Amino acid sequence: MEPVIELKDVSWKRGDQLLLKGIHWRVQEREHWALLGLNGSGKTTLLNIINGYIWPTTGEVTVLGHRFGEVDLRELRQSIGWVSSSLQEKLYATDRAQYVVISGKYATIGLYERLNDEDLARAEQLMGLLGCAHLWDREYRTFSQGEKQKLLIARALMANPRILILDEPCNGLDLFSREKLLEALDGLSREPHTPTLIYVTHHTEEILPVFTRTLLLRQGEVAGSGPTAEIMDEAVLSDFFRAPVVVERHGGRVYVRPRH
Numbered sequence: 001m002e003p004v005i006e007l008k009d010v011s012w013k014r015g016d017q018l019l020l021k022g023i024h025w026r027v028q029e030r031e032h033w034a035l036l037g038l039n040g041s042g043k044t045t046l047l048n049i050i051n052g053y054i055w056p057t058t059g060e061v062t063v064l065g066h067r068f069g070e071v072d073l074r075e076l077r078q079s080i081g082w083v084s085s086s087l088q089e090k091l092y093a094t095d096r097a098q099y100v101v102i103s104g105k106y107a108t109i110g111l112y113e114r115l116n117d118e119d120l121a122r123a124e125q126l127m128g129l130l131g132c133a134h135l136w137d138r139e140y141r142t143f144s145q146g147e148k149q150k151l152l153i154a155r156a157l158m159a160n161p162r163i164l165i166l167d168e169p170c171n172g173l174d175l176f177s178r179e180k181l182l183e184a185l186d187g188l189s190r191e192p193h194t195p196t197l198i199y200v201t202h203h204t205e206e207i208l209p210v211f212t213r214t215l216l217l218r219q220g221e222v223a224g225s226g227p228t229a230e231i232m233d234e235a236v237l238s239d240f241f242r243a244p245v246v247v248e249r250h251g252g253r254v255y256v257r258p259r260h
């Protein structure tokens with residue numbers, strides 16, 4: 001089976017700075033990955049490469065069997081959902097939740113004339129799955145950060161992507177909203193036709209058991225890659241953070257704190 005994402009020796013240079021260095025990463029079908037890195041470690045840069053928004057200085061990128069350089073990136077991007085809190089809010093301000101979600105299918109914001117019963121049913125189903133069906137008729141600007149994230153995830157799923165990138169989805173969420181969102185993601189991961197999930201974060205405790213693989217990124221380099229259970233280890237993480245940490249496990253998740 002061909003990999004969903006394959007990066008071979010990918011580097012990206014900006015001026016005289018090497019911001020990604022010799023990245024090797026292979027995501028196989030039916031694997032969900034966490035991508036863990038501190039601020040400025042290169043996570044967003046890596047995602048920009050996977051989406052073809054920037055071009056690697058060296059190396060090879062293959063996504064869903066298409067080698068970059070030989071594929072229409074606009075078409076390929078329709079198979080990749082990328083949910084990040086930087087999605088422009090102003091585009092949706094007065095839109096009702098249902099429209100925000102449905103517009104994800106058409107990649108053109110504001111194109112409602114094609115709205116049909118099938119789309120409405122699918123939007124309702126996705127919003128139900130993410131625990132936000134009750135928001136159906138409200139305006140986007142009235143939603144909390146957590147509610148917005150759920151809607152944007154439902155919106156991305158509307159296009160039936162094969163890869164769904166969740167880029168720090170819990171940023172700005174309080175403890176309880178975060179748990180609700182993670183619960184919704186856990187539910188999503190159990191659905192029969194779930195896309196390959198890539199969960200980007202700074203925080204180990206957000207990595208749900210469904211993310212069975214983890215990539216550690218540090219200063220533009222892969223500092224570790226493999227089964228999450230092996231990566232979420234005191235020695236590995238202390239080495240990764242370059243500071244001794246204590247690892248505690250609760251409910252299949254890993255909490256890290258500095259060792260004093």
Ligand SMILES: Nc1ncnc2c1ncn2[C@@H]1O[C@H](COP(=O)(O)OP(=O)(O)OP(=O)(O)O)[C@@H](O)[C@H]1O
Nearest residue numbers: 014017019037038039040041042043044045046202
């Ligand atoms: N276009 C650019 N030109 C120059 N430097 C850049 C450019 N884009 C990113 N960088 C630098 O590359 C490094 C990695 O940035 P990136 O945004 O990929 O990190 P990140 O892991 O996503 O960080 P965060 O968690 O804070 O979002 C940073 O030092 C950043 O300043």
